[in-house]
Structure formats: structure tokens, C-alpha cells
Amino acid sequence: DAGVTQSPTHLIKTRGQQVTLRCSPKSGHDTVSWYQQALGQGPQFIFQYYEEEERQRGNFPDRFSGHQFPNYSSELNVNALLLGDSALYLCASSLGSQTRTDTQYFGPGTRLTVL
Amino acid sequence: ILNVEQSPQSLHVQEGDSTNFTCSFPSSNFYALHWYRWETAKSPEALFVMTLNGDEKKKGRISATLNTKEGYSYLYIKGSQPEDSATYLCAFAGGTSYGKLTFGQGTILTVHP
Numbered sequence: 001d002a003g004v005t006q007s008p009t010h011l012i013k014t015r016g017q018q019v020t021l022r023c024s025p026k027s028g029h030d031t032v033s034w035y036q037q038a039l040g041q042g043p044q045f046i047f048q049y050y051e052e053e054e055r056q057r058g059n060f061p062d063r064f065s066g067h068q069f070p071n072y073s074s075e076l077n078v079n080a081l082l083l084g085d086s087a088l089y090l091c092a093s094s095l096g097s098q099t100r101t102d103t104q105y106f107g108p109g110t111r112l113t114v115l
Numbered sequence: 116i117l118n119v120e121q122s123p124q125s126l127h128v129q130e131g132d133s134t135n136f137t138c139s140f141p142s143s144n145f146y147a148l149h150w151y152r153w154e155t156a157k158s159p160e161a162l163f164v165m166t167l168n169g170d171e172k173k174k175g176r177i178s179a180t181l182n183t184k185e186g187y188s189y190l191y192i193k194g195s196q197p198e199d200s201a202t203y204l205c206a207f208a209g210g211t212s213y214g215k216l217t218f219g220q221g222t223i224l225t226v227h228p
Binding site (some may be wrong): 041055099106109 | 119121146147149151156157161163164166175206208211212213214215216217218219221222226
């Protein structure tokens with residue numbers, strides 16, 4: 001059983017560009033959450049998708065958007081990249097509505113560097 | 116603003132030592148407390164999900180306790196081994212969140228052989 005997978009592993013972009021990160025959830029999971037981890041900090045919640053809808057959003061600007069597909073995979077898009085967007089982006093999957101108490105399974109992350 | 120604090124920030128111990136670290140979180144609107152272990156270049160690995168005050172959970176040499184009334188959780192590692200070296204993260208889930216986890220900054224544990 002494949003766990004949560006993310007692509008690409010690493011990415012280098014320049015300021016002002018746009019980027020798309022991808023996530024495939026663990027088999028059987030229908031909920032995907034995205035987190036940003038800046039250096040020296042814990043992961044910060046960006047948003048969560050369930051049934052192809054954004055269910056909850058953290059304190060991130062509208063430059064951060066996402067999508068969930070019918071097969072539950074998800075994309076994170078960031079427009080107008082800033083140097084401060086350089087971080088590790090983590091995807092986590094879980095099942096259904098009880099994601100507060102159910103384990104969220106994380107992927108290995110995508111390392112984004114903005115120059 | 117929700118504050119989840121972990122201490123210490125980093126810890127160096129010798130192989131065989133037992134160790135513990137702390138996670139502090141808001142005592143109001145509590146729903147669950149998650150613990151993760153994150154080894155370098157790997158995915159964060161779930162250790163425990165704790166929901167009830169007084170909960171104690173154990174996985175091998177690692178155990179955790181929960182006090183929701185005062186807002187803290189302890190993670191214990193008995194007889195530390197070099198393979199226990201990792202960052203240990205706790206994450207708070209509040210009553211108003213569907214699944215948003217608010218993480219602490221982590222405790223970096225290094226176990227020296």
C-alpha cells in the first residue's frame with residue numbers, strides 16, 4: 001500500500017512565478033490537508049480539501065489556492081511567488097469527517113526554493 | 116492566536132538514557148493532541164492521537180501522557196537508542212477545526228552512541 005506521495009521532490013522558482021505542487025493521498029483516504037514548514041518552525045496549516053471542496057483555511061493569502069480531484073488527489077498552487085514562500089510543503093491525508101481525532105498521514109514534502 | 120509550545124527546543128542524550136519532553140497547548144476548546152516523530156529526509160510518522168484527560172499511550176519504548184485541564188502532554192522515551200534521533204512534533208486539534216492541526220516548533224532529539 002503506497003503511502004502519501006508528493007511531487008516534485010524539489011523545485012526552484014524565481015520571484016513572481018507560479019508553482020503547482022501535487023499530492024496523492026494514502027489509499028482509501030478522501031481528505032487532503034496542506035502545510036507549509038519554514039525553517040525552524042513547525043508545519044503551518046494552509047487548507048484542507050474534502051469532497052473536492054476547501055473545507056477549512058489557515059492564515060494564508062489568496063495567492064495560495066488548491067484543488068481536489070475526483071480521485072482525491074490534490075494540487076497546491078502558489079501565484080506571484082515571494083522569497084518568503086521558500087519552505088517545505090507537506091501534504092497529509094486522512095479519512096472522512098473526523099480528521100481532528102483520526103491520524104493524518106504525511107508525505108515526504110516538496111522543497112520549494114524561490115530565488 | 117493559538118499557541119502550541121514545545122520544550123526543550125533540542126536535547127542531546129547518551130544511548131541508554133531515558134528522556135522526556137513537553138508540549139503545552141490551550142486548555143480550552145480541546146479536541147485532540149497528536150504526536151509525530153520526524154526523521155531527517157523522511158515523512159513525519161504518527162505516534163499517538165490523544166483525546167481524553169489522563170490518557171496514557173505507549174508504543175514500544177515511547178509513551179505519552181495527557182492533561183487537558185492544564186494543557187500539557189509529556190512524551191517519554193525509555194532507554195534511548197541512536198535510531199530515536201529525530202524531531203518530535205506535537206499538534207493540537209481544537210473543537211472549531213475540522214482537521215486543522217496546530218503544530219509546535221518541535222523538539223530535536225539527538226542520541227549519541
